[in-house]
Amino acid sequence: QVQLVQSGAEVKKPGSSVKVSCRASGGIFNSYAISWVRQAPGQGLEWMGGIIAIFNTPKYAPKFQGRVTITADKSTTTAYMEVRSLRSEDTAVYFCARHSGYSYTSDFYMDVWGKGTTVTVSS
Amino acid sequence: QSVLTQPPSASGTPGQRVTISCSGSSSNIGSKTVNWYQQLPGTAPKLLIYSNDQRPSGVPDRFSGSKSGTSASLAISGLQSEDEADYYCATWDDSLNGWVFGGGTKLTVL
Numbered sequence: 331q332v333q334l335v336q337s338g339a340e341v342k343k344p345g346s347s348v349k350v351s352c353r354a355s356g357g358i359f360n361s362y363a364i365s366w367v368r369q370a371p372g373q374g375l376e377w378m379g380g381i382i383a384i385f386n387t388p389k390y391a392p393k394f395q396g397r398v399t400i401t402a403d404k405s406t407t408t409a410y411m412e413v414r415s416l417r418s419e420d421t422a423v424y425f426c427a428r429h430s431g432y433s434y435t436s437d438f439y440m441d442v443w444g445k446g447t448t449v450t451v452s453s
Numbered sequence: 454q455s456v457l458t459q460p461p462s463a464s465g466t467p468g469q470r471v472t473i474s475c476s477g478s479s480s481n482i483g484s485k486t487v488n489w490y491q492q493l494p495g496t497a498p499k500l501l502i503y504s505n506d507q508r509p510s511g512v513p514d515r516f517s518g519s520k521s522g523t524s525a526s527l528a529i530s531g532l533q534s535e536d537e538a539d540y541y542c543a544t545w546d547d548s549l550n551g552w553v554f555g556g557g558t559k560l561t562v563l
Binding site (some may be wrong): 431 | 455485486488490496497498500503504507541543544545549550551552553554555556559560
């Protein structure tokens with residue numbers, strides 16, 4: 331049974347960066363895509379982008395293009411998501427989610443989720 | 454404003470049947486399959502329905518999904534207290550070239 335284990339909570343200053351990790355265990359990492367979804371306090375879910383692990387090819391939602399970097403390390407079956415130039419509006423729980431297949435596009439839904447990493451941006 | 458429109462709240466009494474709607478457009482629901490997620494307070498979303506009407510293993514058959522045109526629905530029959538949660542619809546959007554979610558519906562079991 332695949333599990334996604336995320337890194338711990340972070341508190342960051344405005345203008346700094348944060349890098350969140352998501353380690354996959356119990357499954358074949360290369361065969362799946364990973365997406366990152368965030369949820370601000372009291373708000374809904376927002377897709378940030380995804381990566382096809384086997385090709386290490388990321389894709390970003392337009393809102394996050396240029397400020398977010400998603401990578402994958404096949405040797406450690408770990409995906410990473412870095413957000414730069416943090417602002418207070420980035421305070422949220424960040425989830426990684428595995429897709430049901432090798433791509434993050436429409437035919438491959440998000441079926442397994444990590445427990446989430448809380449990132450707080452405050453001066 | 455979310456690309457997919459859901460009612461912010463829904464409610465029912467134990468044993469009742471409730472439905473939650475999700476409205477989109479031709480670039481998302483109208484041409485793609487819809488998935489539904491259940492999020493209990495303080496937890497990660499859980500896949501409830503995929504490909505419009507398919508239930509993952511372990512999801513009770515009290516939960517069912519449907520799609521027609523540019524709208525989708527989640528139905529919960531035999532409502533139970535443990536069904537109290539937030540529910541989100543999600544699909545791919547060809548215009549935005551990414552995944553989009555509904556704003557979420559908070560279900561209260563009275």
